[in-house]
Amino acid sequence: MMEFLRKYGWTGLALLAALGALLAAVSQGRRAEALSGQLTEARQEIRSLDERLTAAETALESVRAETGPQVTFADPKVAAESRMLTVDITVVMPEPSGMSNDVGFCRPGEDYRLAWAYQSFQRNADGRTYTAAVTIPLDLEAGLELRTENDTVLYTTDSMLDLLPLRLASGGAYWHYGREEQRFYQCDWSAVLEDPSGQETEALNGAFHVYRNGEQVFTGRETEEKYMLEADGEVVDSLGVACAPGDHMLLTYSCEDAFGLHYEFPVQELVALDWDDMRGYPISHDPAVTWPE
Numbered sequence: 680m681m682e683f684l685r686k687y688g689w690t691g692l693a694l695l696a697a698l699g700a701l702l703a704a705v706s707q708g709r710r711a712e713a714l715s716g717q718l719t720e721a722r723q724e725i726r727s728l729d730e731r732l733t734a735a736e737t738a739l740e741s742v743r744a745e746t747g748p749q750v751t752f753a754d755p756k757v758a759a760e761s762r763m764l765t766v767d768i769t770v771v772m773p774e775p776s777g778m779s780n781d782v783g784f785c786r787p788g789e790d791y792r793l794a795w796a797y798q799s800f801q802r803n804a805d806g807r808t809y810t811a812a813v814t815i816p817l818d819l820e821a822g823l824e825l826r827t828e829n830d831t832v833l834y835t836t837d838s839m840l841d842l843l844p845l846r847l848a849s850g851g852a853y854w855h856y857g858r859e860e861q862r863f864y865q866c867d868w869s870a871v872l873e874d875p876s877g878q879e880t881e882a883l884n885g886a887f888h889v890y891r892n893g894e895q896v897f898t899g900r901e902t903e904e905k906y907m908l909e910a911d912g913e914v915v916d917s918l919g920v921a922c923a924p925g926d927h928m929l930l931t932y933s934c935e936d937a938f939g940l941h942y943e944f945p946v947q948e949l950v951a952l953d954w955d956d957m958r959g960y961p962i963s964h965d966p967a968v969t970w971p972e
Contacts (some may be wrong), residue, residue, distance in 0.1 A: 748772050750825065750834035752875035755844045757817060757938040759971050764817040766842055766875070768800075768810065770825075770833055775806030779828045784815060787822040787837065791830050817842075819968055840965055841875065844936040845882055847944040847964045848873040852887075852930055856922065858955045863922035865889065867906045868899070870932040870946060882934035888943070889920065890929040896920050926951045927960065939971035 748770055755766040772778060780802055783794030796816075800809035818839060825833040840846075850870035856863050868887045874880045887908060889897035897918050899908025907914050922928060927950055933943040948960040 748831070748833045752842055755842060755875055757844065757936070757940060759939045762817050762970070763814055764839075764842060765812065765814040767812050768825075770800065770809040772807045772809075778809070778831070780809065781828060782809075782811075782833065783826045783828075784813075785824045785826050787824045787835050789824070791826040791828055794826065838965065840968065843940065843942075843968065844874055844938065845872050845880065845934065845940075845942055845966075846875070847871075847932070847946065847966070848879065850932055850944070850946040852947065854928075854949065854957065856949075856951055856955055856957045858924065858951075858953065861921060861923050862919050863891075863926075863928055863949075863951065863957075864917060864919045865930070866917035868908065868930070868932075869906070870934075870944070872934070882936060882942070885932065885934040887946075888931045888933060889918065890927075890931070891920065891922065892927055893929075922951050924951050924953045928957070929962075941969040941971070942966040 750771075751769045753767045753769070755764060757764055770782070780800050782798050782800055783791040784796040784798065785791065785794045798811050798813045800811040802809050821839060822835070822837040823839050823842070824835040827833065836842075848871045850868075852865045852869070853867045854863065854865045870885065870887075872880050872882055885901040887897075887899050887901075888895055897910065897920060899910040899915060899918070902909050902914060904914075907916055909915075910918075927948060929945065930947040931943050932946050933941065935941050944964055944966045945962045946964070948962045949957040950960050951957050
């Protein structure tokens, strides 16, 4: 360094300082350029995410418009003596609307003005959701339709069975058919119940029944052990009954809810064939419901 100063003096030192500053500026410029590139990429990613979010929101609104109003029922309670049903109802419109808070309870196909009951619903802050706890007569032989003042149908069903505390979500049993011995075997019975909101629930006094051509040939009550039934005072894990080709074998599940209503759900129906097999027979899972005495 001293040799450099002797040779070039303070002028050389000033040149060195200027060169250092220039190199630092170049380095700073490259760093700024890199940061600018990163910022541009980030902005492009944000723009892309924003476009995808907008597209998703548009698709959601389109689906809402296509599906129409959504109506759900929850926490049903049955007064067996008066045959009245109390249930929480939620109506979700596809988009915020000026729907009247008053809803008519009608027979299917009847106008709002002919409703047999009216209920005022509370509109939530989102402008789309309406809720109410209602108490209505429970007529198991009748259907139900919820309509607005301008006769928009919010919900319709052919049977008020859909509003009861219990419905069959799934069920069945393993089976085998021996054509030569003409015997029908069954085991591993199961039934899963749910409430009107779709939540799995439990029942009381559950039992499985087997009918051959409409005549009951087996009854087994549920036990604490899965797939084990109690029949005629004994615990069984399978059954075998006579069954000829062409016979219809129907499995049902009976139970009671917390309010005393008795249900018997058709679970599975099979028809014996002319060989070692059976064919499934289409059935409705709507229960036969009996009021408590």
